Every structure is written in structure tokens, then in C-alpha cells.
Amino acid sequence: MRQTATSTIAGRMLTATCLVCVGILTVAYCNAQNLDVVFVPTPRETVDRMLQVTEVGSQDYVIDLGSGDGRIAIAAGRLGAKALGVDLDPARIQDAQANAKRAGVTDRVSFRQQNLFETDLSPATVLTMYLLPSINVKLRPKILDLRPGTRVVSHDFTMDDWKSDLTETTNWRIHMWIVPARVAGKWQVRAGNRAFDVTIEQTYQEFRGTASMDGRTQTLRNTRLRAATVEFTVDIDGQAATLRGVVIGDRMQGRSAGGTEWSATRS
Numbered sequence: 008m009r010q011t012a013t014s015t016i017a018g019r020m021l022t023a024t025c026l027v028c029v030g031i032l033t034v035a036y037c038n039a040q041n042l043d044v045v046f047v048p049t050p051r052e053t054v055d056r057m058l059q060v061t062e063v064g065s066q067d068y069v070i071d072l073g074s075g076d077g078r079i080a081i082a083a084g085r086l087g088a089k090a091l092g093v094d095l096d097p098a099r100i101q102d103a104q105a106n107a108k109r110a111g112v113t114d115r116v117s118f119r120q121q122n123l124f125e126t127d128l129s130p131a132t133v134l135t136m137y138l139l140p141s142i143n144v145k146l147r148p149k150i151l152d153l154r155p156g157t158r159v160v161s162h163d164f165t166m167d168d169w170k171s172d173l174t175e176t177t178n179w180r181i182h183m184w185i186v187p188a189r190v191a192g193k194w195q196v197r198a199g200n201r202a203f204d205v206t207i208e209q210t211y212q213e214f215r216g217t218a219s220m221d222g223r224t225q226t227l228r229n230t231r232l233r234a235a236t237v238e239f240t241v242d243i244d245g246q247a248a249t250l251r252g253v254v255i256g257d258r259m260q261g262r263s264a265g266g267t268e269w270s271a272t273r274s
């Protein structure tokens with residue numbers, strides 16, 4: 008009995024010592040490579056789901072930040088997309104290149120040894136990541152500068168107060184965002200033969216605002232923004248008008264639910 012208790016304690020101490028050693032070695036490896044996060048592969052079914060929710064297809068250019076053994080970029084290539092994986096660790100790049108060759112996707116999937124923070128994200132239509140919450144947040148301003156409609160999916164980690172457009176946590180943990188157009192500011196709106204001013208405050212893909220017409224101010228209702236598609240309701244001459252349109256830089260344009268053409272320019 009006493010011997011069992013002693014060997015249990017010894018076993019626990021050995022396990023704890025091993026865990027500490029693994030931790031020290033991991034930190035040492037990360038430091039030697041300047042890595043911000045160690046390699047942990049995303050399970051295959053999670054990879055498949057990440058590419059499903061972002062609807063990756065042959066029109067897409069996928070960038071996987073911190074690409075590890077290349078599994079996400081290669082799976083995107085198998086769906087017909089062009090893909091780029093960047094990783095700071097040369098051993099990972101070698102593995103990924105060998106895996107891409109084996110998968111027969113080298114015509115559209117490539118890997119580059121590069122710091123993810125120095126990577127040009129602008130060609131991406133889809134961005135995939137399995138990093139850390141702090142890294143996601145550091146990347147966030149760059150992500151918000153991407154073309155409206157760019158899909159971003161993160162295995163496991165969120166982007167702090169930028170609420171995801173989709174989160175799944177039952178069989179895997181993934182979060183997906185769609186980069187919203189920038190709509191904040193003062194707009195001069197023309198809807199049919201009426202003109203009025205709109206002021207918008209934006210928090211990521213949500214916005215609120217007011218419209219000033221004939222010396223009266225009202226709150227915008229039913230505000231919606233998805234990628235570059237914008238929608239809000241205002242009362243025009245006592246009638247509710249739902250204006251739906253697209254944002255193209257400093258211009259919005261579209262048709263109201265009743266068919267009236269409208270446009271807006273940011274001042």
C-alpha cells in the first residue's frame with residue numbers, strides 16, 4: 008500500500024518534470040526560430056470545415072498564415088483554389104512543399120518562408136489562421152483593410168471584440184468573419200428626388216446612424232452590413248423606405264425596396 012502511494016507520487020513527479028521539460032524545449036525552439044507560436048496541426052475534419060464555411064472554390068486565393076505542414080493550403084488547392092502558405096520555420100516549409108508535391112497541387116499551391124506579419128495579405132480572398140488570440144488581434148487592422156467580402160477563418164481563436172459572423176464549437180472550434188466595407192462618416196444621400204444627410208458610426212460589421220431631412224433628425228433602422236452590401240430604413244415623406252445598395256469606396260448606390268434609385272457620397 009505504502010509502496011503504491013510512493014510510486015504514484017514518483018510517477019506524478021516524473022510526469023510534471025517531463026511537462027516542464029517539454030515546455031522549456033518548446034519555448035527554446037520558438038525563441039531560436041523567432042516563432043510566435045509553435046507548430047500544432049489542425050485536424051483534417053476541421054480543415055475541411057474551415058474551407059467549407061468560407062466556401063473556397065476555384066475563384067479563390069487562400070493565404071494560410073503560419074502554414075505548418077501545409078495541410079490547409081493543400082486542401083484549398085484540392086478544391087481548385089490558388090493558395091499560399093507562409094511559415095517562418097524552414098523545416099515546415101520543406102515538409103509543406105513535399106506534401107504539396109505528393110498531393111499533385113504544386114501548379115496552384117506554394118509556400119514561402121516568411122514572417123506572417125510581413126506578408127502582403129491584399130491578394131487574399133480567403134485568409135486562414137491557427138495562431139493565438141493575441142496574434143489575431145495584432146493582425147486585425149491589416150485584415151480590416153482587406154477588400155470587403157474577404158473571408159477570414161480562425162481555428163480555435165477569436166478576434167477579441169470583433170464578433171464573428173459564424174462560430175462553430177460542437178465538433179471543432181472555428182470562427183469566421185467577413186471583412187465589412189467601411190461605412191463610417193457623413194454621407195449626402197439622394198433617393199429619387201429627395202436629398203438628405205446621413206451620419207454613420209461603425210463597429211466592425213455593425214453600424215448605427217442618423218438621417219437629417221427637412222430640419223428633422225431620425226435614427227436609421229434595420230441597419231445591415233455584410234461585405235459591401237449595406238441596408239437601412241429611413242422615413243421619407245412619412246413613408247418607410249428601405250435603402251439597399253453596395254458600398255464602393257466613398258460611394259453607395261442601389262435601389263430602395265420600392266424600386267427607387269438612390270446613391271450617397273461621403274463628404
Ligand SMILES: C[S@@+](CC[C@H](N)C(=O)[O-])C[C@H]1O[C@@H](n2cnc3c(N)ncnc32)[C@H](O)[C@@H]1O
Pocket residue numbers: 041042043044045046047048049071072073074075076077078079093094095096099121122123124136137138162
Ligand atoms: C499552430 S501552427 C498551425 C499550422 C497550420 N496552419 C495548421 O493549422 O495546421 C502555427 C504555425 O505558425 C508558424 N509560425 C509561428 N510564428 C510565425 C511567424 N511569425 N511567421 C510565420 N509563421 C509563423 C509555426 O512555425 C507553425 O507552423
